[in-house]
Amino acid sequence: MTRAILGVVLLAAAAAAQGQIEARAAWVRGTVQGQTTAGAYIQLISGQRASLVGAESPAAGSAEIHELKMEGNVMRMRAVPRLELPPGKTVELKPGGHHMMLVDLKRALKKGDLVPIRLKVELSDKTIKTIQVLAEVRELAATGRQ
Ligand SMILES: [Cu+2]
Numbered sequence: 001m002t003r004a005i006l007g008v009v010l011l012a013a014a015a016a017a018q019g020q021i022e023a024r025a026a027w028v029r030g031t032v033q034g035q036t037t038a039g040a041y042i043q044l045i046s047g048q049r050a051s052l053v054g055a056e057s058p059a060a061g062s063a064e065i066h067e068l069k070m071e072g073n074v075m076r077m078r079a080v081p082r083l084e085l086p087p088g089k090t091v092e093l094k095p096g097g098h099h100m101m102l103v104d105l106k107r108a109l110k111k112g113d114l115v116p117i118r119l120k121v122e123l124s125d126k127t128i129k130t131i132q133v134l135a136e137v138r139e140l141a142a143t144g145r146q
Contacts, residue, residue, distance in 0.1 A: 019047040019048045020046075020047050021044065021045070021046040021047070021048075021050060021085070021121055021129060021131060022044070022045045022046075023042055023043070023044050023119060023131050023133045024042070024043050024045075025041075025042065025043045026040070026041070026042040026043075026117065026133040026134065026135035026136070027040070027041050027042075027135050027136050027137070027138050027142070027144075028040045028041070028102065028109055028115050028117075028135045028136070028137050028138070029041075029095075029109075029137075029138060029140060029142060030108075030109050030110060030111050030113075030137050030138060030139050030140045030142075031105060031108050031109045031140070032108065032140065033108050035105065035108070036103070036104055036105050037101055037102060037103050037104075037105065038060075038101070038102045038105060038109055039095065039099050039100070039101060039102075040055075040057075040063070040093070040099065040100040040101070040102055040115070040117060040135055041092075041093050041094050041095065041099055041100070041135075041144055042092075042093045042100065042117075042119075042133060042135065043090055043091070043092050043093070044085055044090070044091045044092075044093070044119075044121075045085075045088070045089070045090045045091070046085040046086075046087060046088075046091075046121070047087060047088065048087050048123060048124060049085075049086070049087055049123075049124045050085045050087075050121050050122060050123050050124065050129075051082045051083060051084050051085060051121065051122045052065060052082060052083040052085060052091075052119060052120070052121055053081065053082045053120050053121065053122045053128070054119075054120040055100055055117055055118060055119045055120060056117070056118050056120075057102055057115060057116060057117045057118065058106075058116060059102060059105060059106055059107070059109070059115045059116070060102035060103055060104055060105050060106065061103055061104025061105075061106070062102075062103045062104060063100055063101065063102050063103065063117065064079040064100065064101045064103055065079065065080050065081070065082070065083050065098065065100060065101075066078065066079055066080070066098065066099050066100065066101045067080050067097075067098050068096065068097060068098070068099075077099075077101070079101075080098075082122070083098055085121070094144050095143060095144050100117070102115070102117075109137045110137060111137055111138060111139045112136070112137060113136075113137040114134045114135070114136055114137070115134070115135045115136075115137060116132065116133070116134055116135075117132075117133050117134075117135050118130050118131070118132050118133075119131040119132075119133065
């Protein structure tokens, strides 16, 4: 791990220790012409009990939280209303797991584009905190590993 990355990790850990919520490493999978949905991926770490309860983006008609589940021997995804963020634990929205889906895309997403996403996180006192992230578009075949 390089010193710069370690510094970012330590900063995030410090913020989480103060009860804050950090969102990092946000990216969106690029699309081809005519494609209307795109997976969005992000790491979340909360210093307090909280839940991701929604998101929105100016690039899409809506944004959904999806889970992947085996049904028989077919992997299917479906929208879920919320995703728990246990205190101090990094929750990763990633390919092959929970992810975010941008639905009704307004245009194709090209590698290198930046997509603003506003995350809605419900805190234990039921207040909603919004977190603005800029997700970088990666190529269609990206795996999430760098
Ligand atoms: Cu999905």
